[in-house]
């Protein structure tokens with residue numbers, strides 16, 4: 001069982017650097033004297049300050065971070081880095097102020113400087129795309145471990161170093177945390193690091209100061225249009241990862257139009273992968289066998305070099321993710337033969353991806369999967385995969401995120417109604433929205449997509465899952481989409497403890513199926 005820690009991962013033995021040197025190297029403005037003239041860490045959240053930190057006061061959507069300068073000083077901050085508005089707000093805090101007009105833009109380089117993460121960096125992998133980032137990251141981590149490499153990673157679910165795990169809040173941490181994590185990984189002698197990179201991370205400078213050795217792209221489908229407005233802008237945000245200042249080489253799944261465009265427009269060399277006949281690519285992935293327990297596939301690349309292996313997770317989309325991971329490893333310099341050898345030795349890829357098509361049932365009763373799918377494409381991939389390996393009925397339980405891209409709800413519900421036999425609509429993370437109105441949009445869309453769909457509305461997800469169980473029998477399958485690995489439900493600003501995985505197990509026990 002991995003060790004767990006509750007706080008952000010920071011270097012345990014930070015090496016102090018001089019604040020005056022920082023000001024001079026970055027040509028910044030200094031107000032007040034540094035006492036001491038040293039810094040050991042950096043944070044942009046006053047609540048996370050450790051003694052010796054530089055506190056970064058960023059202007060936010062709700063508040064200017066510099067308003068918390070006095071609190072940061074009390075926690076042991078040695079100075080504040082902020083803009084000119086922040087300098088005014090921090091004037092009475094007692095902290096010396098370092099001024100830059102664009103503190104967010106400076107964050108990556110300054111964090112890298114403080115933690116010295118540009119000195120002798122590990123092999124860095126970055127993964128982006130709408131769906132599959134977390135899965136590819138865990139698969140890369142698994143294969144690296146099979147190759148005998150201790151890797152570190154950062155995903156929506158967890159940050160990890162060897163057996164150490166910390167639960168994530170953001171998909172991609174802020175630059176201050178990314179560089180602290182890299183510094184901590186260096187202490188653990190990690191030589192390969194995989195970072196899941198969201199579009200928001202690129203737009204908000206969270207991975208600045210990093211040049212990835214290899215970046216991978218899974219797909220681009222409808223999501224996050226609340227942030228980006230149009231698919232074109234969402235694509236542009238992701239494309240930024242495939243620029244020479246951010247990455248050296250890339251691997252791109254080109255089955256979809258956005259992947260093909262990315263490969264064409266990328267200004268770094270990219271290896272392309274396709275799973276569909278007729279689409280030209282450097283690597284071709286073919287599914288050999290799809291079962292409830294594993295997917296077996298082969299990928300063939302340049303010079304007819306190939307690898308045949310399997311992943312112990314249902315769904316051809318997981319084999320696509322695995323193909324991308326393997327090509328990323330090859331692009332980083334690993335020999336395909338060496339990868340093939342360890343995978344053959346171990347009987348396939350030894351990956352567990354928490355909350356992604358995760359089976360929680362045993363042999364008796366319906367098969368139950370907990371999944372993090374919360375977009376139309378994710379719903380479609382998971383439902384199609386289940387249909388291919390199920391003789392019985394497919395029952396789906398899901399809700400939609402509140403305060404997030406509302407335009408995807410109708411498509412999500414339509415796909416569920418068309419591809420599942422029974423649909424149970426419930427609450428996911430309503431946040432500050434009225435949960436009943438979210439459900440009502442989903443119910444209407446499901447009915448319009450298929451008027452004879454067996455449809456239920458059960459607000460409480462615990463009861464919704466039990467409703468699904470009550471109509472399920474042997475040979476049927478239940479997909480609970482949305483919560484995946486999460487252990488809370490977000491309602492009106494509160495995070496209420498709720499684990500779909502634990503609840504499903506409890507309910508299966510009540511029914512005598514576990």
Ligand SMILES: CC(=O)N[C@H]1[C@@H](OP(=O)(O)OP(=O)(O)OC[C@H]2O[C@@H](n3ccc(=O)[nH]c3=O)[C@H](O)[C@@H]2O)O[C@H](CO)[C@@H](O)[C@@H]1O[C@H](C)C(=O)N[C@@H](C)C(=O)N[C@H](CCC(=O)O)C(=O)O
Pocket residue numbers: 044045046047058059060061062063064065066068169170171172173174198199200201204
């Ligand atoms: C829209 C957005 O990206 N918001 C991020 C932003 O918040 P904000 O600008 O609203 O911050 P604010 O509340 O006004 O506070 C301003 C500053 O004061 C600081 N502060 C605030 C209060 C306090 O007591 N002390 C303190 O120091 C804050 O840390 C912040 O630096 O800065 C915060 C601090 O880093 C982030 O936590 C927050 O991410 C929020 C939680 C978020 O949900 N972001 C989403 C959109 C996101 O980034 N998602 C992507 C993609 C996920 C996916 O693929 O599905 C991700 O990478 O996670």
Ligand SMILES: Nc1ncnc2c1ncn2[C@@H]1O[C@H](COP(=O)(O)OP(=O)(O)OP(=O)(O)O)[C@@H](O)[C@H]1O
Pocket residue numbers: 129130131132133134135136156171196218219317318320321355356357371372373374377378379381382484
């Ligand atoms: N290659 C893929 N194509 C389509 N759907 C996928 C793919 N991989 C995973 N999915 C679906 O998307 C869901 C999310 O997968 P995963 O967490 O790996 O993606 P992600 O890009 O990290 O998303 P997030 O940033 O929201 O965590 C899965 O639970 C599954 O339903």
